[in-house]
Amino acid sequence: MIPVLGLVLGIVLGLVLDVSVPTALEPYLPIALIAALDALLGAGRATLEGVFDDRVFVVSFLSNVLLATLIVFVGNQLGVGAQLTTAVIVVLGIRIFTNAAAMRRLLLGA
Amino acid sequence: MSTQTTPAQARARLRTTLSWRARPGTTVTTVLFVLVGFVAAVQLASPDDGLDRASRTDLVQILSSLDTRAAQLEEEVSQLEQTRAELVAGAGTSEAARAEAEARLQTLGILAGTLAAEGPGVELVVSDPAGTVDASTMLSVVQELRDARAEAVQIEGSPDRSVRVVASTAFVDVPTGGVSVGGVTLGPPYRVLAIGDPDTLGPALRIPGGAVTSLETSGASVSIRDDSVVVVDALLEPTTPSYARPAPPESSDTS
Numbered sequence: 001m002i003p004v005l006g007l008v009l010g011i012v013l014g015l016v017l018d019v020s021v022p023t024a025l026e027p028y029l030p031i032a033l034i035a036a037l038d039a040l041l042g043a044g045r046a047t048l049e050g051v052f053d054d055r056v057f058v059v060s061f062l063s064n065v066l067l068a069t070l071i072v073f074v075g076n077q078l079g080v081g082a083q084l085t086t087a088v089i090v091v092l093g094i095r096i097f098t099n100a101a102a103m104r105r106l107l108l109g110a
Numbered sequence: 111m112s113t114q115t116t117p118a119q120a121r122a123r124l125r126t127t128l129s130w131r132a133r134p135g136t137t138v139t140t141v142l143f144v145l146v147g148f149v150a151a152v153q154l155a156s157p158d159d160g161l162d163r164a165s166r167t168d169l170v171q172i173l174s175s176l177d178t179r180a181a182q183l184e185e186e187v188s189q190l191e192q193t194r195a196e197l198v199a200g201a202g203t204s205e206a207a208r209a210e211a212e213a214r215l216q217t218l219g220i221l222a223g224t225l226a227a228e229g230p231g232v233e234l235v236v237s238d239p240a241g242t243v244d245a246s247t248m249l250s251v252v253q254e255l256r257d258a259r260a261e262a263v264q265i266e267g268s269p270d271r272s273v274r275v276v277a278s279t280a281f282v283d284v285p286t287g288g289v290s291v292g293g294v295t296l297g298p299p300y301r302v303l304a305i306g307d308p309d310t311l312g313p314a315l316r317i318p319g320g321a322v323t324s325l326e327t328s329g330a331s332v333s334i335r336d337d338s339v340v341v342v343d344a345l346l347e348p349t350t351p352s353y354a355r356p357a358p359p360e361s362s363d364t365s
Contacts, residue, residue: 061142
């Protein structure tokens with residue numbers, strides 16, 4: 001429950017505080033966010049399967065975000081940033097759907 | 111694995127997770143959750159001008175349209191500056207025309223006798239106790255002054271009246287004595303003021319057989335005095351011509 005409250009707290013903070021995205025981070029923030037969302041859904045699925053582990057979550061979260069950002073960064077350097085961004089989003093999107101479907105099956109048995 | 115988990119078990123785990131119990135790793139997890147929420151909110155709240163998601167083609171198109179717009183505005187600026195320069199020049203021209211018209215008005219006013227004038231000239235005093243000076247003698251004095259390029263002339267006489275002499279001023283004998291100048295009857299002594307070059311006016315009056323000679327012949331005594339400042343302040347009411355009309359410009363070119 002506490003992490004869920006933390007999520008709500010973060011959203012409220014982000015809306016209340018007038019923080020603008022630094023220009024250097026602007027291309028990477030959406031990708032990092034999608035990667036974090038994927039990690040969150042993975043955590044939810046692991047919880048329902050009874051195999052959730054904080055250490056695994058933290059490591060997978062950070063590595064997911066870093067890897068996604070790195071791929072987009074390399075793509076930008078090579079001039080194929082838009083295409084690689086699309087590729088990363090497709091992969092992460094598939095994983096998000098897979099995790100969501102798994103959670104649905106776990107909770108509803110269908 | 112998931113195949114070994116029944117929905118009931120999953121719901122029980124969910125309830126357990128949503129309880130307020132903290133596990134050893136909850137702190138780090140919570141920090142990450144806060145971070146995700148924060149970033150998501152910031153990303154959603156950040157202003158989006160749409161340019162960061164526009165394709166290269168769109169950006170080129172936007173840039174070229176901006177260039178076109180800038181060129182149009184530049185052109186408009188230069189047009190407006192040209193118009194402004196024209197207006198400034200036009201204002202200068204009309205100012206000059208106005209000054210010229212003003213100067214012309216003053217010149218014509220002095221010639222027509224509607225404006226007072228001052229300048230170097232001569233003063234001619236005719237004491238005529240016998241009253242023998244007639245209109246033709248007076249006219250010859252004025253003619254002499256006109257020949258000597260007097261620019262403004264006025265005649266004063268008793269009883270303390272003064273008349274501006276212009277091109278249309280008539281000199282008529284009055285049977286009871288004196289001279290009618292432009293419809294005003296003047297009696298001796300007469301005082302004639304003329305603005306012009308004193309070195310020309312004086313000798314012209316004194317020329318042998320001229321105006322002074324004829325005045326003295328008719329029994330008057332004359333004194334002429336050069337003056338650096340003569341004030342001609344008798345004025346005439348401008349009269350509207352009854353018959354003469356401005357001629358069309360074509361026929362006036364013949365002069």
